[in-house]
Amino acid sequence: MAEKILVVDNISKRFGGLQATNEVSFEVYKNEILGIIGPNGAGKSTLFNLITGFYFIDSGAITYKGERIDKLTPDQICHKGITRTFQVARPFGGLTVFDNILVACLPKARRVADARAQVSEVLKIVSLDKKAKTLGADLTTLERKRLELGKALATNPEVLLLDEVMTGLKPHEMDEMMELIKELKKTKTIVVVEHVMRVIMNISDRIIVLDHGQKIAEGQPKEIAENPTVIEAYLGRGAK
Amino acid sequence: MKQDKTPLILGILAAVLLMVYFLPLQIYVKHILILTLLYAFLGTGWNLMCGYAGRLSLGHAAFVAVGAYTSLLLFKNFHLTPWIGMLVGGVFAVLVMLLIAYPSFRFGVKGPYFTLGSIALAEIIHNLLIYFRDHTGGSLGMSLPYEPTSLAMFQFDGKEPYYLVILAFWLIAVFITWKMERTRYYLEAIREDDDAAAALGISVNRNLIIAACISAFLVAIGGTFYIQYYRYIDPYSIAGFTLSLNMALVVVIGGSGTILGPTIGAFLLIPLTEVLRMTLGASLPGLHLFLYGILLILCIIFLPKGIASLPGKIRAKKAKKEAQTNQGAEGVL
Amino acid sequence: MDLVLQIIVSGILLGGIYALISIGLNIIFGVIKIVNLAHGDFLMMAMYACFFLFTLKGVDPFVAIFLIFPGFVLLGVFIFRVIIKPLLGSAETEVNTIIATAGLGFVLQNLALMLWKSDIRAMETSLTGQSYEFAGIMLSSGRTWAFIVCIVVAIVLYYVLMYTKIGNHIRAVSQDSDAATLMGINVDKIYTLTFAIGIGVVGVAGAILAPTYNVYPTIGLYFNTMAFIIVVLGGLGSFTGALIGGLIIGLVESFAGVMASAELAQVFSLLIFLIILFVRPEGIMGKGARV
Numbered sequence: 001m002a003e004k005i006l007v008v009d010n011i012s013k014r015f016g017g018l019q020a021t022n023e024v025s026f027e028v029y030k031n032e033i034l035g036i037i038g039p040n041g042a043g044k045s046t047l048f049n050l051i052t053g054f055y056f057i058d059s060g061a062i063t064y065k066g067e068r069i070d071k072l073t074p075d076q077i078c079h080k081g082i083t084r085t086f087q088v089a090r091p092f093g094g095l096t097v098f099d100n101i102l103v104a105c106l107p108k109a110r111r112v113a114d115a116r117a118q119v120s121e122v123l124k125i126v127s128l129d130k131k132a133k134t135l136g137a138d139l140t141t142l143e144r145k146r147l148e149l150g151k152a153l154a155t156n157p158e159v160l161l162l163d164e165v166m167t168g169l170k171p172h173e174m175d176e177m178m179e180l181i182k183e184l185k186k187t188k189t190i191v192v193v194e195h196v197m198r199v200i201m202n203i204s205d206r207i208i209v210l211d212h213g214q215k216i217a218e219g220q221p222k223e224i225a226e227n228p229t230v231i232e233a234y235l236g237r238g239a240k
Numbered sequence: 241m242k243q244d245k246t247p248l249i250l251g252i253l254a255a256v257l258l259m260v261y262f263l264p265l266q267i268y269v270k271h272i273l274i275l276t277l278l279y280a281f282l283g284t285g286w287n288l289m290c291g292y293a294g295r296l297s298l299g300h301a302a303f304v305a306v307g308a309y310t311s312l313l314l315f316k317n318f319h320l321t322p323w324i325g326m327l328v329g330g331v332f333a334v335l336v337m338l339l340i341a342y343p344s345f346r347f348g349v350k351g352p353y354f355t356l357g358s359i360a361l362a363e364i365i366h367n368l369l370i371y372f373r374d375h376t377g378g379s380l381g382m383s384l385p386y387e388p389t390s391l392a393m394f395q396f397d398g399k400e401p402y403y404l405v406i407l408a409f410w411l412i413a414v415f416i417t418w419k420m421e422r423t424r425y426y427l428e429a430i431r432e433d434d435d436a437a438a439a440l441g442i443s444v445n446r447n448l449i450i451a452a453c454i455s456a457f458l459v460a461i462g463g464t465f466y467i468q469y470y471r472y473i474d475p476y477s478i479a480g481f482t483l484s485l486n487m488a489l490v491v492v493i494g495g496s497g498t499i500l501g502p503t504i505g506a507f508l509l510i511p512l513t514e515v516l517r518m519t520l521g522a523s524l525p526g527l528h529l530f531l532y533g534i535l536l537i538l539c540i541i542f543l544p545k546g547i548a549s550l551p552g553k554i555r556a557k558k559a560k561k562e563a564q565t566n567q568g569a570e571g572v573l
Numbered sequence: 574m575d576l577v578l579q580i581i582v583s584g585i586l587l588g589g590i591y592a593l594i595s596i597g598l599n600i601i602f603g604v605i606k607i608v609n610l611a612h613g614d615f616l617m618m619a620m621y622a623c624f625f626l627f628t629l630k631g632v633d634p635f636v637a638i639f640l641i642f643p644g645f646v647l648l649g650v651f652i653f654r655v656i657i658k659p660l661l662g663s664a665e666t667e668v669n670t671i672i673a674t675a676g677l678g679f680v681l682q683n684l685a686l687m688l689w690k691s692d693i694r695a696m697e698t699s700l701t702g703q704s705y706e707f708a709g710i711m712l713s714s715g716r717t718w719a720f721i722v723c724i725v726v727a728i729v730l731y732y733v734l735m736y737t738k739i740g741n742h743i744r745a746v747s748q749d750s751d752a753a754t755l756m757g758i759n760v761d762k763i764y765t766l767t768f769a770i771g772i773g774v775v776g777v778a779g780a781i782l783a784p785t786y787n788v789y790p791t792i793g794l795y796f797n798t799m800a801f802i803i804v805v806l807g808g809l810g811s812f813t814g815a816l817i818g819g820l821i822i823g824l825v826e827s828f829a830g831v832m833a834s835a836e837l838a839q840v841f842s843l844l845i846f847l848i849i850l851f852v853r854p855e856g857i858m859g860k861g862a863r864v
Contacts, residue, residue, distance in 0.1 A: 075438045078440060090433050090435070092428070095432065364844065364847075485672075492672055533679030541659045
């Protein structure tokens with residue numbers, strides 16, 4: 001029943017002496033939430049950069065809805081339907097919150113007026129409607145994260161890649177964000193990179209685990225939590 | 241919203257400037273007005289690439305020179321009407337721009353490197369103009385062969401027709417800027433963070449190149465106007481750093497990245513420069529530029545974002561204050 | 574073959590002098606990350622200072638260096654505090670410092686014009702018109718001594734940057750000013766010091782150049798262009814890069830000056846510059862200038 005929407009097939013990427021990504025393969029099914037976890041430096045953000053065209057893969061293939069996308073540029077990939085957020089939020093500092101979202105709506109809107117009409121909707125979803133006139137540079141960290149998510153949502157993606165959206169949030173803010181993500185799952189496919197375990201365990205349908213650029217485990221949250229290889233990767237050998 | 245008021249302001253401004261045409265003014269006032277509008281025109285062209293996209297070019301005089309010399313040479317050698325020569329010059333300027341802009345953007349040349357590269361380009365054009373002195377008159381420059389007033393040949397004995405022409409040019413440039421709303425937003429996003437812009441579906445290179453080419457085309461046309469009005473050019477003035485800098489100045493002082501900023505800057509700086517030159521220039525050579533330089537430095541220190549950005553700045557400050565008081569009301573979560 | 578050797582040696586002498594001019598620029602550009610478009614005009618001012626010290630007070634240029642250096646260092650502190658510092662730390666810093674220094678360039682050029690008119694000044698020292706002969710090659714005395722002084726100054730500066738605590742701080746700030754602040758370095762003081770040293774060094778370069786070049790108010794423009802080409806060619810922030818870059822440009826100019834006209838020589842240097850910008854903006858010795 002589940003349709004494969006994104007297929008990552010045996011991709012590798014080397015930066016000088018570092019094999020950042022090493023023959024990683026996995027599939028993403030439509031309308032699921034796939035979690036990606038792994039110790040620091042495991043290559044999670046690199047993976048996002050490879051999928052969205054910020055880096056080019058050395059070998060392998062990335063297929064989206066049956067079409068190869070690994071040679072496309074980031075803007076082309078966004079138009080195809082995949083949007084990513086950045087780990088450290090990158091707001092357009094000199095523009096207002098409203099214009100930040102507007103810019104995100106524009107590429108897929110036929111007229112500027114159409115894009116403009118969509119902005120307030122998005123602002124409401126990420127609770128930034130009261131901050132519409134604030135400059136991006138004047139936002140707090142939490143607000144920047146919300147804006148980051150808002151910009152991604154504004155592009156109306158089919159697949160949303162969230163890079164550590166929970167970092168720096170307070171517990172109840174995390175709960176709100178988790179609810180939002182689960183809500184988004186109804187219309188989108190979501191891939192989440194996260195460090196916060198309770199979040200990942202809570203929202204993910206499936207989880208893959210990366211370590212040193214390789215996939216070391218894949219499965220349901222419960223299986224992953226009890227997987228000795230995973231525990232070893234996080235805590236080192238001898239920790240059980 | 242900014243966008244809603246612009247056509248109104250523009251219309252009023254255009255009407256006022258048009259009415260000025262009918263006023264009986266001194267010759268030198270007319271000259272100042274023409275020069276002001278010329279710089280407003282050049283600045284608006286510069287603004288498209290440099291103000292909105294944030295790639296600071298201090299070598300745009302290169303394109304002015306290409307436009308000026310192209311139409312001049314075509315007129316001199318083939319008696320081609322400068323109206324067409326102007327368009328040819330524009331096309332050549334675009335070609336030169338593509339030659340340097342395409343690799344620049346592709347290789348991610350940004351910031352001070354981009355600026356230095358633009359200065360180098362202008363210097364190259366400057367030197368080439370001198371080197372090919374048999375065709376261009378070298379550092380001694382070239383004059384426009386005189387013809388009595390002729391619309392077809394873009395020469396007029398009085399100042400008034402030139403005023404109308406540059407007014408029209410300026411209007412077109414500002415109108416184009418205003419119409420390119422979508423591109424303006426893209427350019428601003430690219431200026432702020434081009435990776436983030438790309439991630440949202442904005443094609444960085446394509447937008448930059450479009451802005452760069454329109455920019456080059458417009459200022460090249462300004463070059464043709466320059467030669468038709470002044471009737472004489474030389475590499476130093478038309479391809480020189482001073483012209484490039486002045487184009488940048490009117491925009492930065494007026495407010496870069498705004499539709500009317502360059503115009504405001506031109507109306508502030510050019511009359512000032514000319515008045516300084518006329519009153520002080522004769523007494524002690526260099527005094528007027530000395531004062532001008534000091535004024536410039538003061539302006540940039542006290543108005544770092546230019547004048548046109550003042551309303552936006554005030555708005556942003558207000559929004560920040562509001563947000564802070566609201567946050568206080570919500571308390572610490 | 575003799576001619577080629579002659580050209581090479583002339584090029585090296587020239588290169589050493591260019592290198593010194595650009596070292597000052599390199600330090601400022603590399604540490605404070607701003608473009609000082611008035612750099613060549615400071616050079617011009619120093620040349621005038623040396624000229625007047627010599628013709629009015631009989632001060633030998635090489636002695637003048639010891640007067641000009643501290644004077645220009647103080648000038649650098651003043652300029653930094655008054656003009657540069659207020660512009661730092663904003664989103665428009667880059668644009669504004671470029672424009673402010675361009676304005677400063679105007680101010681200096683026209684100050685010179687007002688005070689000393691546009692007449693060309695030439696110094697007649699004991700070295701003027703003299704040359705040394707070495708293995709069949711003629712070396713202009715003035716340029717040879719200038720070259721030697723440049724090397725000495727460069728070595729001193731190198732030593733300071735690499736082996737003193739202050740030099741350490743300067744290099745730290747140039748690599749990561751935020752991290753440097755966290756380490757307790759007063760970045761503001763370092764910026765001021767760096768700018769002052771940069772201006773001081775270009776002052777020395779001016780004093781060295783004055784005996785062998787004609788001085789007029791706009792001579793700064795030419796050296797400015799050269800200095801920037803060298804800085805980028807050698808690599809932003811790299812000391813040795815500035816030396817290598819200077820030598821290369823000196824050689825290029827020496828050869829091009831013989832084989833083609835002056836304008837083409839410039840065009841050639843500028844084209845090299847543009848190509849470096851595209852292909853390797855970090856220069857020969859630099860690291861990570863590409864975005």
